[in-house]
Amino acid sequence: NAGVTQTPKFRVLKTGQSMTLLCAQDMNHExxxxxxxxxGMGLRLIHYSVGExxxxxxxxxxxxxxxxxxKQNFLLGLESAAPSQTSVYFCASSxxxxxxxxxxxxxxxxxx
Amino acid sequence: KNQVEQSPQSLxxxxxxxxxxxxxxxxxxxxxxxxxKQDTGRGPVxxxxxxxxENTKSNGRYTATLDADTKQSxxxxxxxxxxxxxxxxxxxxxxxxxxxxxxxxTRLLVSP
Numbered sequence: 691n692a693g694v695t696q697t698p699k700f701r702v703l704k705t706g707q708s709m710t711l712l713c714a715q716d717m718n719h720e721x722x723x724x725x726x727x728x729x730g731m732g733l734r735l736i737h738y739s740v741g742e743x744x745x746x747x748x749x750x751x752x753x754x755x756x757x758x759x760x761k762q763n764f765l766l767g768l769e770s771a772a773p774s775q776t777s778v779y780f781c782a783s784s785x786x787x788x789x790x791x792x793x794x795x796x797x798x799x800x801x802x
Numbered sequence: 803k804n805q806v807e808q809s810p811q812s813l814x815x816x817x818x819x820x821x822x823x824x825x826x827x828x829x830x831x832x833x834x835x836x837x838x839k840q841d842t843g844r845g846p847v848x849x850x851x852x853x854x855x856e857n858t859k860s861n862g863r864y865t866a867t868l869d870a871d872t873k874q875s876x877x878x879x880x881x882x883x884x885x886x887x888x889x890x891x892x893x894x895x896x897x898x899x900x901x902x903x904x905x906x907x908t909r910l911l912v913s914p
Contacts (some may be wrong), residue, residue, distance in 0.1 A: 694845070732806065732891070732904030733846075780845050788833055788895060791902075793845030 692716055694794035696781050702800045703771045711766040711797050713781030721784045722764040723748075723791065724756060726777040733780065739764055771801045804829040806894050806905035814911045819882055823908045825875040825892030833895040837866050837877050840889045840907065849877070849890075882912045 694715045703709055713722065720741050725733040735748030739758040753775060755767045764783075768775060778798050782791040806827045815821050827835070834853045838846035850859045850866040852875070859866050863880045879886055889907040896903070 730906060732893075732906050733902075734904070735902065782845075790836075790848050790851060793847070795845050796843070 694781055694783055694792050696779075696794040696797050698797060699795070700798050702802065703768075704802055705772060707771050708767070708769050709771065709799075710768075711779055711781075711799075713764045713766070713783075713794060714762055715764075715781075715783040715792070716762065717783060717785070717792065718761070719783035719785050719792075720761070721786065721789075722758065723782045723784075724754070724764065724766045725780045725782065726750065727780060727796075728777050736766065736779075771799075773801045775799065776801045804894075804896065804901070804903045806892055806903050808890075808892050808905040808908050810908060811906075812909040812911070814913055815882055817882060817884060817912050817914050821879050821882060821910065823877045823879075823890050823892075823910070825877070825905060827873050827875070827892070827894045827903070827905075829894040829896050829901075829903050831897040832870060832873075833897045835866075835868055835875050836893040836895070837864070837875075838891040838893060840891055842888070846891055879910075884912050884914060886910060887912045 697712045723738040724736040727733045734750050737756040742761040745756045757765045781794040784791045809824045836851045837849040840846040852868045865878045868875045889909045891907040892905040
């Protein structure tokens, strides 16, 4: 039981490049989330999903897209990376509203 | 504005000593309050979740308290260990499901 896993762990992009971050969970959770964590700020919700095939915008969705084609996977895409997207990205999952969220180990992304 | 403020920002204590971390919030309508532990380079891990009706909740050497009237919470760590060195994040959930408001955390260093 691996819980929530994220790939890659680290990535460096040049401005304008694209990439996809993959999140996978093996707990059969319906809800999945993508957050970013920046120095001096609390985690902020980018996008979330309440089930396979559904996605919704969070607090800071601009510049990101997501897809939830399979229940266990939640992908975060950056179409044209910007230096402002340099951050640590965390994926999380939960079994329902108000339930505990389980976080992945994070992806450290640097955009130069 | 929904906010979660934590104090102190950082704290150094000697191994074996106790400490208390504070969290004040203005999130409304309140649903629950969570404390997470985040080791350096890792994702947050849940310590406790408390609802409106719960005043105290313990998880081993960690005890969280909640005063919903004054909108304050504290996390008390007893007999600290070196492994307690981490950031401790207070998170408040509003009744609208996707609204988790994260504090910026208290960085605790336990010194031998």
